[in-house]
Amino acid sequence: WKQSGSEHASPGSRFPLPSARDPDVGMNSLQRYQLNPNSYFSLQMRGGTDGNAPELILEKPLDREHQSSHLLVLTAMDGGDPVQSGTIQIKIEVTDANDNAPVFSQDVYKVSLPENLPSGTSVLKVTAIDQDEGINAEITYSFKTLRDIGNMFILDHQSGEIKSKGPIDFEISRSYTINIEAKDGGGMATECKIIVEILDENDNAPEVIFTSVSSSITEDTEHGMVIALFKTHDKDSGENGEVTCLIKEKVPFKIESSCRCSPIRGNVTRNLIRTRRFLHHKVLALWL
Incomplete structure (x- = not known):
């Protein structure tokens, strides 16, 4: 038996389970259910048209990044002597919620470039990862501020690679500070900083x-x-x-x-x- 549970599910959420059948009557019929010990779910009974039916009660929040699924065993027992029982395996698959922001491999990147660097030269590649899955883990990169930076550098929004664009002149600016934003498909974002040092070349006559x-x-x-x-x-x-x-x-x-x-x-x-x-x-x- 498979059931899904979202990371967004709050403690107290209920998950219905299949009911067992026993053709016997009286004490020899179905009397109770038992769930294997675990820290996430407990077992309760709810009234139904055909008697009490079992259901799972969430005891604490699910975390797909910590555990993507939970395997449980539900046992149905009668009241006979000896007791007869039947079991069913229950797999709770935890569905992803966008509860993780992207994380850069570094908070601050530093790189040195010679002035007069040809346009299109690779400068640096930033990398961020997201522990979520699917669209929630798809990351796009962008300049946080475009003033001046957009004229000097090009950013690949998918790969995070930065290339030179405009003429880099030590005599105009000796360094640049670039803020990069990584955003996942669910809208969560984080930033990193890149410090670009420009190295002087002997390109001016006295x-x-x-x-x-x-x-x-x-x-x-x-x-x-x-x-x-x-x-x-x-x-x-x-x-x-x-x-x-x-x-x-x-x-x-x-x-x-x-x-x-x-x-x-x-x-x-x-x-x-x-x-x-x-x-x-x-x-x-x-x-x-």
């Missing part, structure tokens, strides 16, 4: 900006006279953003530099050009 310059000086200009001020800037970071300035020609000038490093804007170096010895009357051109 910039040279003159802020002050003397186009001409006298030949008796003192040694150490400042004739030009300029600054250099490289948007890259670390060693890729360190700028070295040299004068290519052999001329009586020298460069002095002082570095002011900015973690946001890259390395900014302030420089000045001084005379390093007395000059003779001539025209000089400087190339940096």
Whole structure:
């Protein structure tokens, strides 16, 4: 005998059982039923047109994820001597209720990507599982917030794989935080966080900006006279953003530099050009 019981069934729920038949009469006829000991169900009798009929009473909530079915034995006994009995096996199949939310394999994922990554490159695959079954265990993935993230990354709603979409530029953003939602077919959802670190590449040339310059000086200009001020800037970071300035020609000038490093804007170096010895009357051109 098979019967189904939902995870939603509350304690006290009743499950009717088949009645036994005994052609004898009096004490030799059917007298009572007995259920094998178990922690989920008890046995009660209910009145019917053909006498008392057995039924199961749920004692505590069912949990399909813990136990998907329950095997019981119902015994019918007469009052004779010796007692005659008959048994029937009862299988209670627990039907699923959407009582479990998806669970990600990690609450926080971390990944590092080089900038200028080609579009369509796989970044990461998130995975969530749901202990329910059927449609209640079917999971779809989505970005929790699309602002900016939807322009940079693509998410496969079925597999959870994330790929690059837009140009990834370290100088625009050094990291991204992505919130992913996993939702099952019954509407229960959970979230995880992905932290994407962008790695710098040497993809920017230094910039040279003159802020002050003397186009001409006298030949008796003192040694150490400042004739030009300029600054250099490289948007890259670390060693890729360190700028070295040299004068290519052999001329009586020298460069002095002082570095002011900015973690946001890259390395900014302030420089000045001084005379390093007395000059003779001539025209000089400087190339940096």
